[in-house]
Amino acid sequence: MPHRKLARRRGPDPARALAYRVLREVSEGAYANLALGQALADARLDARDAAFVTELVAGTCRLAGTYDRVLAAASGRDVARLQPALLDVLRLGAHQLLSMRVPAHAAVGAGVELAAAEVGEKVAGLTNAVLRKVAARPLDAWLAALSAGEDAVGALALRTHHPRWIAEEYVRLLGDEAEEALAANNVSPVPTLVVRPGLADLSELGGEPTRWSPFGARRPGNPADVDAVRQGRAGVQDEGSQLVALALAEASGGEGPADADAPGAAPWLDLCAGPGGKAALLAGLAADGGRRLVASEVAEHRARLVAQALRAYSGDHAPAVLCADGTAPPWREASFARVMADVPCTGLGALRRRPEARWRRRPGDVDDLVPLQRSLLASALDAAAPGGVVAYVTCSPHHRETTEVVGAVLQASGRSVTPLAPASPLPPDALLAGGPFVQLWPHRHATDAMFLALLRVDN
Ligand SMILES: C[S@@+](CC[C@H](N)C(=O)[O-])C[C@H]1O[C@@H](n2cnc3c(N)ncnc32)[C@H](O)[C@@H]1O
Incomplete structure (x- = not known):
């Protein structure tokens, strides 16, 4: 019974x-x-x-x-x-x-x-x-046993524990290196911490300094054990995210309508700021140069997370947080010296940190995201002042979300735009072949697979 x-x-x-x-x-x-x-x-x-x-x-x-x-x-x-x-x-x-x-x-x-x-x-x-x-x-x-009858990509997908469509895209991007790259998604990374510039010192983080970012440290254990993290003077951020924010801050663009120290100096914009990781680094870097960051996010609850991430900044150059749709923005065109467009994406570059994501994502997600990504990049270009620089960023290496979006938007844009190679520290093999765009990889750089296109708006 x-x-x-x-x-x-x-x-x-x-x-x-x-x-x-x-x-x-x-x-x-x-x-x-x-x-x-x-x-x-x-x-x-x-x-x-x-x-x-x-x-x-x-x-x-x-x-x-x-x-x-x-x-x-x-x-x-x-x-x-x-x-x-x-x-x-x-x-x-x-x-x-x-x-x-x-x-x-x-x-x-x-x-x-x-x-x-x-x-x-x-x-x-x-x-x-x-x-x-x-x-x-x-x-x-x-x-x-399960590989019998599979073709080479099917067997690769099975061996590396990925759905076939993701393995296919990795092979397209990396050829023979794909297996190593897919395998790297199966290893959880040691947490990486970052200081908010001007608010904390690297020595407060403990751990081992990151290889290229001067603001980060890898530290095993619970980040909340670090005083500076609890106080909002430091945070948790993959080194790849630090590097793309730094690349925007140090890009060789014009400084917008006014000199850095002049009253009314053109502010910086983070168009898709939630939950605030890059905004928190950019806010300190902007303040360092006498600028102010406007951090904007469409989802109210995520805008609150941005405010929380930025809470430790105060004074004249403290960042502002907005809740706004970046595709129909409330600000005037051509008014920012730097614009970060870290758009919503499939997150295929952060699979090592999100165990369930590879099985939840579908190829159709790319189709759904591309129109929004294009629209946000177009809006970012509109927001940049002449001489200003836009960073188009994804935490996905999928070519349809990266180079294809940039290519399509530049072709349709009425503005004259020059792609720039980053001037800030980067791994030597981070530049995509044939162009100034950046593609980081976990198996090469121990970062998320972040994509970055730096675009200077000339007029
Ligand atoms: C990849 S995340 C940004 C991550 C963030 N930059 C960071 O480093 O913490 C993309 C963000 O864009 C927001 N988003 C989606 N559609 C948007 C829109 N139309 N306008 C502004 N933000 C949008 C999402 O809510 C999400 O918070």
Whole structure:
């Protein structure tokens, strides 16, 4: 009888039960990092259990598509036909069996307990049967079996745990280097911190200084342990994001309608500022040169995050925060000396920091984003004063979001625009072949795969 079986069960262990609940939230649309952070804060686990839950959640999310192929083969059915809650239990089990050193009997037993408690006693038998089949082969053997019949890109996608369309784009961009680049997306980076210029000193961050940005440091552990971060005088920011902001600040453009020190000197604009990472660095760099940053963002809740990120700045050149649609802006044309257009994108350049993102994104997302990206870049060019410089930035290397957008907008623009090579420090191999645009990569530079086009508006 079902209730007798339940009575004999020990119930799922708390760490796996917590990981399962976070996975359920992610399956329903939550961001893994945010859901996990909140769950760990609420549960107050010791460091060892917290690390175990983190690996269970991040690893399962990162390889979910691969595990779904394994589970489909092991269960003899398309995983779309399994109850979503059961699928999360099975993915969690597959991760322990294939990528962690959890003994098979422990992983299968824990999966059965979890399935019985969270989904229902009647799926316990199926869970047991499927996980035993998964346990019968190591991951390499599963990948070899599943690769049979795949072409080279399909096998690459499977080996590196990416959907095919992303592997295809990496091959298009990088050729033989694609495998190394895709593999780099499977390694979580050490957190990188950044000082707000003028508000904190690099020595306050601890850790190892970043290679090219003079404002950053890599520091393992919880960033909130650093006083300057808690006080808003420093923040968390990938080195790639620091470098593109710095490149805009140090670009060799005219200074807009007025000299830097003159009253009314042309301000700088961050057109898509939320949640405020680049704005917080730009605000300090602008203030350093006697300028003021206007940080604008369309979503109200994200505009509040921008204000929070900028809270430590005060005085004459303290930044202003606006909530505005960058494609229909309230400001006058040709009024900013520098414009940052860090547009919404697929985020394919930040996959190592967002475990679930690769499986959530669809090729159609690129189609949806491109018109907005073009419109925001056109608006950024309109906002720049003669001689002013625009930075078009994406945290995606996808050619349709990067070079294609820039090419199309420049062709349609009525303004004369000169692409510029950055004057600020950058890795030597960061320039895209055949042009002054920048493409950073995790496997080469240990940064997110940021794209930057610096564009000087000549008239
Ligand atoms: C890639 S994020 C910017 C990241 C930010 N620069 C940072 O470093 O923290 C893009 C932002 O653009 C905002 N956005 C989307 N459509 C917009 C629009 N029409 N006008 C202004 N901002 C927009 C999104 O809400 C999102 O916050």
